[in-house]
Amino acid sequence: MTETIQINSLDGSGGFDAYAAGPTPARAGVIVIQEIFGINPGIQQMVDRWGALGYRAVAPDLFWRLEPGVSLDADTPDDLQRAFDLYGRFDVDLGITDIAATIKALRDAGCEKVGVVGYCLGALLAYLTACRADSDASVGYYGVGIDGRLEEADAIAQPLMLHIATEDGFVSKEAQAAVHARLNAHPRCTLHDYAADHAFARAIGSSRVPDLAELADRRTAAFFRDNL
Template sequence: MSELVTISTLDGANTFNAYVARPADKPKAAIVVIQEIFGINAGIRRKCDKLAEDGYLAVAPDLFWQFEDGIELDPDIEPEMNKALDLFGKFDQDQGVRDIEAAIKYARGQGCSKVGAVGYCLGGRLAYMTAARTDSDATVGYYAVGVDNLLDEKHAIANPLMLHIPTEDGFVDKETQAAMHAGLDDHPKVTLHDYEGLDHGFATEFGNRRSDEAANLADRRTSEFFAEHLA
């Protein structure tokens, strides 16, 4: 079962929508799904639905409420991709993490004692920030951008974090990937997985960017990670 719910910001000054997918039975835990730069589109909703099928309460906050409600974009349509990149440049990431924290709080209020998070693209970066700045019990980031300039926050990562890194990511160059490994390989709470020859967006549910084999491998690792840490 899925629905749109309204969540209050942490300061109570605003509200935003979130797509929520509920399992058939009592959820074993909750997972906040953090959007790409394309909003809560069909792919993100499908991520939520699959998590619900696996027994989780899945909550995808509409972080682009900063601009307008209900933005949905398709990366395979050039004007929409350009709009997404423009929104990324204007997006207040600190507010985004606070909204993710509000979604975590909402999920705990639904009776879930364990709440994790998973994010993609922009959401992968926000997943790293979530691991460092919130009480997420376990966090996963796919093709996170710009983590090299967040490494000074790594000391604050207290719960498990997994990052999936495609080695041919057009938005994350080799130097950045090397910095991620140098900064995080020895962190006791962080696990990095490289995907040789893969590009950004390889685990998307729909569209030209998807690589079935790599997506299935990454998603299996994610599923096992959450099964271990959200039990």
């Protein structure tokens, strides 16, 4: 069963919706962190999948401070432009506080452990959640901008897995090399490379590469089984 739940922000500025699936109470929760396209059908499909595996799964609407209820199609030019506009106005630091609020909400609902998994912008947020918040395990797919935040890596205390697209049109080879150089030897970090472009593991759409997406998703599922 799926539903929309309400989560209270930690800064007292209001509440925001989250698409939710799976049992409640559940022993463990998974937070799916959106791309720049909002809580669209692809993100909902990912939440449904984690819910079917027995996790309490939620996708918080992180654009709520800009425009609640965004759901865009990456393959539609007008939607793509709108998504980049939202991305340019998005406050990453507030996004992390809203993810922290979502972690708290899942724990308050009975989850003993909570993991996060994010895509593109969501992968940067998953990385920063590992650095700043109290997720029990974090996963990022083809994160954009992680190389500019590597000074925070010393704060990573719980397991982090990153899936890196080596042909990523939004992340240069130099940026990828910097991420590897800083995180390969980190005792809490596991990095995997895939010979693919950005968004290869999107649930639906033209960018999806099924065999690589399925490989990455199997690794993520095993990672959560081991750590949640």
